[in-house]
Amino acid sequence: DQQVKQNSPSLSVQEGRISILNCDYTNSMFDYFLWYKKYPAEGPTFLISISSIKDKNEDGRFTVFLNKSAKHLSLHIVPSQPGDSAVYFCAASRGGADGLTFGKGTHLIIQP
Amino acid sequence: DVKVTQSSRYLVKRTGEKVFLECVQDMDHENMFWYRQDPGLGLRLIYFSYDVKMKEKGDIPEGYSVSREKKERFSLILESASTNQTSMYLCASSFANGDLNTEAFFGQGTRLTVV
Numbered sequence: 001d002q003q004v005k006q007n008s009p010s011l012s013v014q015e016g017r018i019s020i021l022n023c024d025y026t027n028s029m030f031d032y033f034l035w036y037k038k039y040p041a042e043g044p045t046f047l048i049s050i051s052s053i054k055d056k057n058e059d060g061r062f063t064v065f066l067n068k069s070a071k072h073l074s075l076h077i078v079p080s081q082p083g084d085s086a087v088y089f090c091a092a093s094r095g096g097a098d099g100l101t102f103g104k105g106t107h108l109i110i111q112p
Numbered sequence: 113d114v115k116v117t118q119s120s121r122y123l124v125k126r127t128g129e130k131v132f133l134e135c136v137q138d139m140d141h142e143n144m145f146w147y148r149q150d151p152g153l154g155l156r157l158i159y160f161s162y163d164v165k166m167k168e169k170g171d172i173p174e175g176y177s178v179s180r181e182k183k184e185r186f187s188l189i190l191e192s193a194s195t196n197q198t199s200m201y202l203c204a205s206s207f208a209n210g211d212l213n214t215e216a217f218f219g220q221g222t223r224l225t226v227v
Contacts, residue, residue: 043202043218099145104154
């Protein structure tokens, strides 16, 4: 049973426009959410996170929104740049030492 | 900067071999994790450890074991490699802060092919 879902395997966005990546979760015990970016043949790199007590967190061009009632979060990238082309993973945690639960990823392609 | 180092980028092993994947982190993190990444399946947790000599099963532990004799080192062991264990293996570590959450830092990955 998939607890973290990214329903779009790929997304194509024009350079300069907004990229919106979506993620849904089913486990109400999750209280910390993260986004990771991954290039081929490299490990994932941490991008941005949000605690369940917040509904928005912003870091430069990246903003994560959390809607707890809908069990939905989204990552906004504005403006999108060619270097943003990568696979983006949504992840969730119940806290403590438990490992992160990941979605299957969304391949973001930024078109020039 | 946090550094998580995996001993090999690429490995090719034969079916039935015992395989060791090594991971070292230099930030004195308490928690360490092993994931595998497969196309269309995302990252799946194999095992994790929250302290020396402690280990916990993740979502897909079958066919694997782990060892954590020192805080900075976490080894993944494939007792008898099989072709369905061909995958990208990713090690990660994180700081333990009670019940508070922190992000995990990943190594560069080991692409294992079992033939």
